[in-house]
Amino acid sequence: MLAPLGCSVKEQTGQDAAPHYVMVFDQNKCVGCGGCKEACNKANNLPEGRSRVILEQQSSAVAGQACPHCGKTDCDCQRKYVRVSCQQCKNAPCVSVCPTGAAHRDPKTGIVTMDASKCAGCKYCIAACPYNARYINSETDVADNCDFCLQSKLAKGELPACVQECRYDALVFGDANDPNSYVSRLLAVKDSVRVKAHLGTEPSLRYIPIVKLGV
Amino acid sequence: MDGTLEFTIGLSEGVAWPWPIAVYLFFAGISGGALSVALFIRFYKQQSANTPFLKASALIAFVTIALGMLCLVLDLTNPLFFWRILVYYNLNSVMSVGVIALSAYIPLVALIALFALEEEIRRLPMLAPLLPLIDRLRPWRRSCEALVLVLALAVCAYTGFLISALIRFPIINTSVLPALFVASGLSAGAAAAKMLAVGVFKEDRHSSDMQILHGAEWPIMFAEALFLFMIIMSLVTGNAGAQSAFEAFHTGSWSVVFWLGVVGVGFGGPLLLNFATGKHFSHSSQAFYLSGLCAVSGMMCLRMFILYAGQNFAI
Numbered sequence: 001m002l003a004p005l006g007c008s009v010k011e012q013t014g015q016d017a018a019p020h021y022v023m024v025f026d027q028n029k030c031v032g033c034g035g036c037k038e039a040c041n042k043a044n045n046l047p048e049g050r051s052r053v054i055l056e057q058q059s060s061a062v063a064g065q066a067c068p069h070c071g072k073t074d075c076d077c078q079r080k081y082v083r084v085s086c087q088q089c090k091n092a093p094c095v096s097v098c099p100t101g102a103a104h105r106d107p108k109t110g111i112v113t114m115d116a117s118k119c120a121g122c123k124y125c126i127a128a129c130p131y132n133a134r135y136i137n138s139e140t141d142v143a144d145n146c147d148f149c150l151q152s153k154l155a156k157g158e159l160p161a162c163v164q165e166c167r168y169d170a171l172v173f174g175d176a177n178d179p180n181s182y183v184s185r186l187l188a189v190k191d192s193v194r195v196k197a198h199l200g201t202e203p204s205l206r207y208i209p210i211v212k213l214g215v
Numbered sequence: 216m217d218g219t220l221e222f223t224i225g226l227s228e229g230v231a232w233p234w235p236i237a238v239y240l241f242f243a244g245i246s247g248g249a250l251s252v253a254l255f256i257r258f259y260k261q262q263s264a265n266t267p268f269l270k271a272s273a274l275i276a277f278v279t280i281a282l283g284m285l286c287l288v289l290d291l292t293n294p295l296f297f298w299r300i301l302v303y304y305n306l307n308s309v310m311s312v313g314v315i316a317l318s319a320y321i322p323l324v325a326l327i328a329l330f331a332l333e334e335e336i337r338r339l340p341m342l343a344p345l346l347p348l349i350d351r352l353r354p355w356r357r358s359c360e361a362l363v364l365v366l367a368l369a370v371c372a373y374t375g376f377l378i379s380a381l382i383r384f385p386i387i388n389t390s391v392l393p394a395l396f397v398a399s400g401l402s403a404g405a406a407a408a409k410m411l412a413v414g415v416f417k418e419d420r421h422s423s424d425m426q427i428l429h430g431a432e433w434p435i436m437f438a439e440a441l442f443l444f445m446i447i448m449s450l451v452t453g454n455a456g457a458q459s460a461f462e463a464f465h466t467g468s469w470s471v472v473f474w475l476g477v478v479g480v481g482f483g484g485p486l487l488l489n490f491a492t493g494k495h496f497s498h499s500s501q502a503f504y505l506s507g508l509c510a511v512s513g514m515m516c517l518r519m520f521i522l523y524a525g526q527n528f529a530i
Binding site for chain 2: 133
């Protein structure tokens with residue numbers, strides 16, 4: 001069925017076998033339905049109402065101009081969404097501050113994930129994360145982050161639950177080190193941005209922002 | 216649109232590290248500061264007797280670090296997980312390095328306290344089983360003291376490094392913080408120990424040890440004020456995140472804690488009590504204790520301010 005772990009056909013370029021998994025969030029496609037949150041909750045057996053991803057509603061209205069969504073000049077419709085979740089930094093502050101190595105990088109996939117059996121609940125990682133993308137799971141009392149469903153889905157050869165769930169193709173997941181993967185091809189033709197890239201965290205989440213279509 | 220794409224909400228609400236951590240930073244600072252000052256004086260004056268100030272410092276250092284550890288453990292999401300921090304290590308983590316330093320520091324402080332309080336222990340029959348231990352370890356006393364001096368300063372500085380690693384908070388993420396915490400630990404630790412030395416261990420308020428302390432407290436306080444000034448200036452002249460964090464110093468309730476608690480009580484209190492009152496009052500025991508309490512409360516306010524105002528102003 002789905003082949004998330006590199007969609008390439010044979011021609012793997014030998015030496016750079018180490019994957020770099022990235023997720024692309026296309027703001028132009030997200031309608032804010034929240035299906036990703038529910039899928040995340042279910043796939044990862046999280047406490048009720050909790051998911052490793054949330055959506056922030058924003059407005060693209062500019063004061064004094066017609067709102068691009070409703071056309072009114074005076075509106076408060078917030079119809080722009082931003083995915084808020086672990087940015088999967090290549091230089092992850094949570095991994096370097098974690099005193100026990102519970103927040104670690106999976107050696108095989110390079111994905112930042114948790115070893116819940118090692119976490120002491122000190123919350124150092126939560127304070128250190130510049131994206132405020134980590135939280136304490138109230139059932140297990142340990143820190144948690146979006147790890148692209150490493151243990152729940154990728155291990156079974158499936159795509160992350162949110163990516164599978166999204167009906168609007170706002171989420172794309174794949175190996176950026178594989179030049180033939182869909183995500184690589186997408187990033188080659190689309191402008192994308194990373195959040196707070198100036199902090200040097202090298203996030204692996206990429207956003208395709210809504211841009212104003214001017215003259 | 217300014218910039219490209221940002222989000223302002225997050226997965227955790229409120230501050231990750233609440234007041235027990237500030238109290239821990241406070242206790243660790245007092246512990247390391249009190250013991251460093253006492254051992255400085257001991258080495259500087261080449262003392263071999265157990266002076267009242269050493270007794271007070273050793274006792275305070277042990278009690279405060281023990282209370283600090285309690286705060287730390289109770290702040291874990293599940294205090295029963297604390298063993299994991301002692302079993303698993305990550306040498307890239309400041310906290311893990313701190314755990315290693317503390318696991319050497321705490322037993323050594325206990326030992327220093329045993330040596331320093333030997334006469335008191337002899338007087339209490341209940342503590343008699345400790346005496347053979349003290350006798351057995353006596354040959355290592357000098358080397359223990361030298362090692363614990365290094366560790367005490369390391370613990371003070373470590374509390375600064377621990378939180379300055381948090382890149383999200385401009386007030387906290389500054390290289391000056393460890394220096395500020397060492398300076399304020401030394402001044403408040405010395406103040407706490409000197410009150411205990413006079414109050415419990417019958418030190419004369421005008422003894423030569425007290426005079427050295429009295430002379431040292433102003434330069435240390437000056438260094439502390441200087442470090443704070445450096446932090447403020449780097450925020451004012453810094454980038455957008457730093458500039459917005461500077462608000463912490465002039466808006467909101469934490470700015471009140473800063474100006475009244477840190478500056479007013481912590482700096483103003485001792486200065487006024489010593490220089491703005493008559494010679495009669497400033498040499499009285501009320502002024503002595505009040506000035507000490509001011510230094511200690513100022514330090515507590517500083518830790519609370521740095522932790523809360525720091526975490527409230529994220530980039």
